[in-house]
Amino acid sequence: MNLDAVRTFVAAVDAGQFQDAAAALSITQQAVSKRIAALEKDLGVRLFTRTARGTHLTVDGQTFLPHARELLRVEARADASVRPGRRALRVDVHSRRIAPAVLLQDFHRAHPHIELDVVTLDADVHAAMAAVEAGTVDATFHAVTVAARHLPAAIRTTRVIDEHHELLVGPRHALANARSVTPAQLAEHRIWMPGLAPGTEWADYYDELAAAFGLTIDLVGPVFGNEALLAEIADSAELATLAGVRTRYLWPDSYDLRRVPVRDPSPIYPMSLIWRDDNPHPALAALRDHLASRRVQAAGTEVWLPAWAHLS
Structure with a gap:
């Protein structure tokens, strides 16, 4: 069915006269008559009586x-679902607990008129980048561990997050009352991170961090989820884990968990926004500008970065 003819039919009904419908559609009265006649022929019925x-x-x-x-409403919805600037900007945050999700929520508060579709692909940087390249998502947040010249031709990245660490411990842990801890101090304690998948960019990061400071990062144990991990740490005098400063965890007050900043140097987990350079969605530029304005760089603070953070 010709939707232009359907649109003309509705315009003629609303205007009451073919001449007025022609003016509303910026076409001639003869074109209106031809479209209505074609629609009537297609349907096999008369839609108007003419007197x-x-x-x-x-x-x-x-x-x-x-x-x-x-039909016209469905057409408008279909058009809006894919047209850049009219459909929602689809962004992968990997997990709704971590810094990218926090920053994306901050972006939404600053730009409430921009519609967002927030997804969690549960993928490493390679799979997430492939999703961006395929157009499954408009953008994703990940640590980029290779130089730009080795990325797919259409892919662009920019570092937008420098995530500092905190030590998460229970009230009986030896470091529970410390105001801050150094990586050297952590070498004496067990860092428990079950479920850290080998081969991912975050596993590579913690391998390099452990090698740089002699840390013991224990991956042993079944993964029962964050709630179970927090309960185990709260009840232990030995277990501890590392979390980003903007990672959102909730636990009962009875756990009395402590978040202790890691400093001197402060390990940094660098994350980049990844997108296609030919993506025309106008909200993507707004997101990039927002993230650039919110990037926190601690002046005068000694930091540690993995070797791949310096690649260009």
């Missing part, structure tokens, strides 16, 4: 009218 005093809907025209309006 010296104007046109009136037939019974078939009255029956067809609500369906014609619905």
Whole structure:
């Protein structure tokens, strides 16, 4: 069915005259008549009766009218679902607990008129980058561990997050009351991170961090989820784990868990926004500008970065 003809039919009904419908559609009255005639031929019925005093809907025209309006609404929704600037900006945050999700929520507060579709692909940087390249998502946040010249031609990245660490411990842990701890101090304690998948960029990061400071990062144990991990740490005098300063954890007050900053130097987990350079969605530029304005760089603070953070 020709939607231009359907649109003309609805315009003629709303205007009451073919001449007025022609003016509303910026076409000639003859074009309106031809479109209506073609639609009537396609449907096999007369939609209007024509008299010296104007046109009136037939019974078939009255029956067809609500369906014609619905066809135009469906067309508008279909167009809006894919047209850049009209559909939601789709962004992968990997996990809704970590810094990218926090920053994306901050972006939404600053730009409430921009519609967002926040997804969690649960993928490493390679799979997430492939999703961006394929157009499954508009952007993703990940640590980029290779130089830009080795990335796919259409892919662009920019570092937007320098995530500092905190030690998460229970009230009986030896470091529970420390105001801060150094990586050297952590070498004497067990860092428990079950489920750290080998081969991912975050596993590579913690391998390099452990090698740089002689840390013991224990991956042993089944993964029962964050709630179970927090309960184990709260009840232990030995277990501890590392978390980003903007990672959102919730636990009962009875756990009395402590978040202790890691400093001198402060290990940094660098994360980049990844997108296609030919993506025309206008909200993508707004997101990039927002993230650039919110990037926190601690002046005068000694930091440690993995070797791949210096690649260009």
